[in-house]
Amino acid sequence: MPIVPVRAAIYLRVSLDLTGEGLAVERQREDCIGIAESRGWTVVEVYTDNSISAFSKVKSRPAYDQMVEDYRAGRFNALVTWDLDRLTRQPRQLEDWIDAAESQGLRLVTANGEADLQTDGGRMYARIKAAVARAEMERKGARQSRAQRQRAEKGRPPRGVRATGYTLDGEIILPEAEAVREVFHAFANGSSLRAIAAALSGVEPVIREVGDRTKVQDLPKSVPPLPSRSGRAWNPTSVITMLRNPRYAGWSMLDGEIVRDTTGKPIRGQWDPIVSDSIWLEVQHRLDDPARKSNRAGTERRHLGSGLYLCGTCEARVRAHNDRYRCAGHIMRSRAQIDGMVLEYVRGRLAKSDLADLLVHQDDERLASIADQLQTQRDRIKRARTDYKNELIDGALFAEIKSEAEDQIARLDTERVTLTAGTAASAILLAPSPVDAFDDADLAARRAVIDLLCEVRLFSAPRGRKPLDPKSVRITPK
Incomplete structure (x- = not known):
């Protein structure tokens, strides 16, 4: 029987490359190539995911996904990785590779020599290690979530990706902050999300010929070009993300929600706001307005x-x-x-x-009181819904509570709009x-x-x- 040549692939990954120099994956590469050469295998491809986590099953790993496709296409029959947790932290994905080793003869080894899926002992070790790694990552995630909540409850800036206009420590970056402020004012004044995104991206106004007339897209003149955090052009969705962020009004937030103390009062952050409460509330009202989202009133x-x-x-x-x-x-x-x-x-x-x-004449004290009362009514509806699901109250009582709360919300919302109306035009x-x-x-x-x-x-x-x-x-x- 002819000997089937071994065509090996190498997979390299590091979760976070702080310097961007790729030194960690380069060390992995050297070790993995050494393993392949010592076994006489021919390396046909090296797949690299630099600064990408393998913990989330929904997060895209482009090189990993390409490697899976190439294996299914028969490009290689051996796989070398520095460690099993470099390959995956998902037990389900690991089982797919174990199945490939058992049923299709895939040779999968690690550069540290701890796992060889060609043996039953290696497969057992791989499963145990994957389960331990998964549990540790979950514990780590819980610790990080608790730490983030604790920071938010103390009004400290959240860790992670910084908000445009602020450093990670909550210091204002003046040029970015001025752009953010103008975005809020432009939207409150009536500019469309599309026009604001175009202005931030620095695109030229769109010129269209309609019959014998020339129409030019009206971009908000006050909004300066601003490079996005991703390096890509701004789009309406990224503008909405900015406008929805309560941090810009100086409120502490977690997972996109304003953090409140035990009395339900919003917690102020330990940083300077970029926009006033009234402008932020006015923008939220316009974003929530059903008429803006309809084709009749929402068009530019x-x-x-x-x-x-x-x-x-x-x-x-x-x-x-x-x-x-x-x-x-x-x-x-x-x-x-x-x-x-x-x-x-x-x-x-x-x-x-x-x-x-x-x-x-802005009444910040009254605006804060309205915000608290609105939250009280929303919480009232939420509690009633929970009581109804738990069969503590019947449908008629739930409907009555919901109707009363919604009437109060409508009244308070009308007063809030009256207090904030016109603040954008005041410039x-x-x-x-x-x-x-x-x-x-x-x-x-x-x-x-x-x-x-x-x-x-x-x-x-x-x-x-x-x-x-x-x-x-x-x-x-x-």
């Missing part, structure tokens, strides 16, 4: 009054239709004429000296020249200022008259 606005001006006949919000504003069956008005009149009114209002009266009102700041602002910020200052209602105009009839536009100060 490209015109000053679309979805903002009201139809004087039915009070519906008008939409842009070619070069006009339209409410089906009621009005069809020239966009340029209407916008010109509104802009003239807003510039006149911004030029007055009493702008300070328009600014929201323009506080500028040395509010008129110039308004003219230099992006579309979303100008819309926010208009919404803060007035309501605009459009009425039908006499046919055949091209000049704008001022009586057909009603601008009501707020």
Whole structure:
């Protein structure tokens, strides 16, 4: 019977490469190649996963996955790794390699000589070692989770991946923090997630030709380009992750949730916030708003009054239709004429000296009280749901408790929005020249200022008259 040549693969892995120099995997490589050469095996491939953990079964290990595919394709019939826990910490994955050794003759050895799956003793040792390693990793994970919770309960910065704008110790990185602050303000002003991601990525505005007109994507001018932590372009999901992070408002967090003390009060972090409570709450309200997520109201606005001006006949919000504003069956008005009149009114209002009266006087104490009451009502629903599942209360009582709590949540949410409304637009009102700041602002910020200052209602105009009839536009100060 002809001798089947041994084609060996080598698998190298280290969980964390602190220096990025790959020295640990290089040491593994030298030892594994020495084992293969001592047995007269031909090394056909070396697979390397540097700085990747094998503890999580859902975490991708590209080189490992490729090695599995290559083995199934018959590229090699021997495998050398420095230690079994370098190959896998998952007992199920280990059993797959044991099956391959038993049923298909795969030679699998470790460079430290502790395991040879060709023997029953080696297989027994491998299973015991894998079980011990798995248990130790689980204990380590529990210790780390408890330590993270303890840090969070004391208001200390979490360990691990740092948040954009902060060092791992909670110190502010000024250029990043300024970008984060502008992201919050831009979204609160009405900019879309897509436009913010494009601005952060430093892309040029998208220019589209529609008929005989040119449309340019309106990006928030205040948001500077900022390299992402991953090195890839920003996307709406990564922007949402930033906007949802309570750390930026100075609240301690764990697993994306605000950490609370035994009384249910949010714990303040031992670091300086980048945005105010009111801006963070306003952003959460907009993210949670079902209308924003719908196709009708959640799309990016490209015109000053679309979805903002009201139809004087039915009070519906008008939409842009070619070069006009339209409410089906009621009005069809020239966009340029209407916008010109509104802009003239807003510039006149911004030029007055009493702008300070328009600014929201933030009541942080009341906002904190509202946040506590909202959490109380949410906890009430959660407890009632648990009691219902445990058959301590019936469905009718659960529905009653839930309805009462939701009514309270709606009332508190309305008050919270009233207290925080307009805070994003206040940057323009506080500028040395509010008129110039308004003219230099992006579309979303100008819309926010208009919404803060007035309501605009459009009425039908006499046919055949091209000049704008001022009586057909009603601008009501707020």
